[in-house]
Amino acid sequence: MSGRAGNVRFVLVVSAPLGLTACNVWQSALDAHGQSAEAVLRQFYGFTALSAGIWLLVIFAMIGALRRRRSLAERLAAPLERRSRPEAFATIAVSTAIGLTAAILIGLTTWSFMTGRTLASLRGRETLTLLVTGDQWWWQVRYEDSQANRTFTTANEIHIPVGQPVKVKLESNDVIHSFWVPSLAGKEDLIPGHQNEIYLKAERPGVYRGQCAEFCGYQHAHMSFLVVADEIPDFEAWRSRQVATAASPTGEEAAAGQRVFLSRGCSICHTVRGTPAGGKVGPDLTHVASRKTVAAGTLPLSRGSLAAWIADPQAIKPGTNMPRVALDPDELNAVVAYVAGLQ
Template sequence: MRDWLQSALRPAGPEAASVHALWEFMLWTSVVVFVLVLGALAWGTLRRRPAGADPLAEGGPGERRMTGAVSTAVGATVVVLFVFLVFDFSTGRALTARREAAVRIEVTGHQWWWEVTYYDSIPNRRVTTANEIHIPVGRPVLIRLNSQDVIHSFWAPDLNGKRDLIPGKESSLWIQADSPGVYHGQCAEFCGYQHAKMAFLVVADRPADFARWYASQADTARTPTDSLTARGQEVFLSSPCVMCHAIQGTPAGATMGPDLTHLASRRYIAAGSLPNTRGNLAGWILDAQGIKPGAHMPPNSLTPADLQALLAYLGTLK
């Protein structure tokens, strides 16, 4: 397991690698320029003028040499900037080059969570989930970004640079992971109170695992098999939950909040705020504002029996 959360300096895919190569080239070129400039400054500071020379004299013997040195430095600066420009353009071209997308994912930013929809030409094979993006390893994935409310920014530093989500204007981004793993991402454009708690995960699976995951996500939610979970489903459908959340396969079809059809299969709840455990989920349902003030989840009061039934039901939504 990697011992860092997220880092742009340890690229995990070709897009991040090309951004990283550009960054390294710029860094080392700038280091060389910095050392040369400071060296010239030190040389000029330490060099003594010959005794008795007029400091304001024109056309002395050193004048031509100085003019030459300054012109060379200016020329070199222009050349270096042009090299940066060309490198930058070619990196940009490589990042946006048209490819055959193995998977197309639409990511919609909300205050403060990520809606994730996998495109499929067959409508009922489309999968909607939240805050957790699964991708197959070694395959180019096209992410199409849009926003529901304010400007957000999609940033998974291990996989690619940032790309803003602008309401009403679709932008896109390619990502590809070289090896299986869990990569962290974060909203990178201040978007309100809970901007800091708007994280997501990119989970890179082997193609076979990805296919299995996709098949399970494309399914409707499990029907309750025992009386406790059946009661939990009734609680869900008759409480404020149903006003915002959807569970495919039940009458709940609202799209204001995250789709909960396969809630129990996700690692975190509330956009990376809390690990998805029964206790955290209970706290989130009862008093979300204590955890994430300003989020659009209202407080709920449920009797203990109803809460336990609801948690049992949500726990079956693998």
């Protein structure tokens, strides 16, 4: 990935053999692409401009007071009635300043309230509901639906339809995390034992980077995710693919990799729908090769990244709960071939 100052743009490069290409990934609260983010951005610019104006007024008032103090010092010997006029002016100035301060505070509070109403305006209009669960250090994403056959689980990558409000319910399995997609919405904490919610609405297609915004442990910096805003037909096609069970491996090497996957403990932690693998400790890998990153945004998805991650996850992400499984080179290549085919 590469970054650019100001409006941050990451260039995510993933390998062509897995059917993915380079894409721009946006992550900047100053580059709003959603209704909630735009409301927060307007308030940010307004508060900044008003604060700058108040600062300038205070500086000018201070300079004027210092100059007036010098002129008063020269007239200390003047009669009392001549000195009463500056004192009256000072009283008026202070009273005016107090009145303006109260008016500004009331105005800012009202503005904040209206922004909050804008953020809450998506409530009850959602066309899609997700349950996002934070773990150290990855994100489980469950797409909920009244029809059980349209419910599925994925990880570290969220697809949403453009122009439609999405309700995201937030939970944590361990410590406090914070869900933040700067270009689409504000932050919301994930608290163990308590469910919060946030609403997303992308106004235009794109890939938006999110991250955990609450320090949650050793690999907090490597707990990111992507929000992919698709046009509605593209989203529905993606959803149909995700609902399906994993395709059977093609080729002898991938078939051998599936056997290794099921026999060497991988299935204890991971689920691959359509196979005996039903572990719930780690991410669901049914369609892992359709994602753009590995290990919650730590590496771009490629065969090399998969091999490095499977061979020694502690070298890539020290402290992660995924253990190192001793595989010989042939077994490693076979597992990589199998996982790379899970699209």
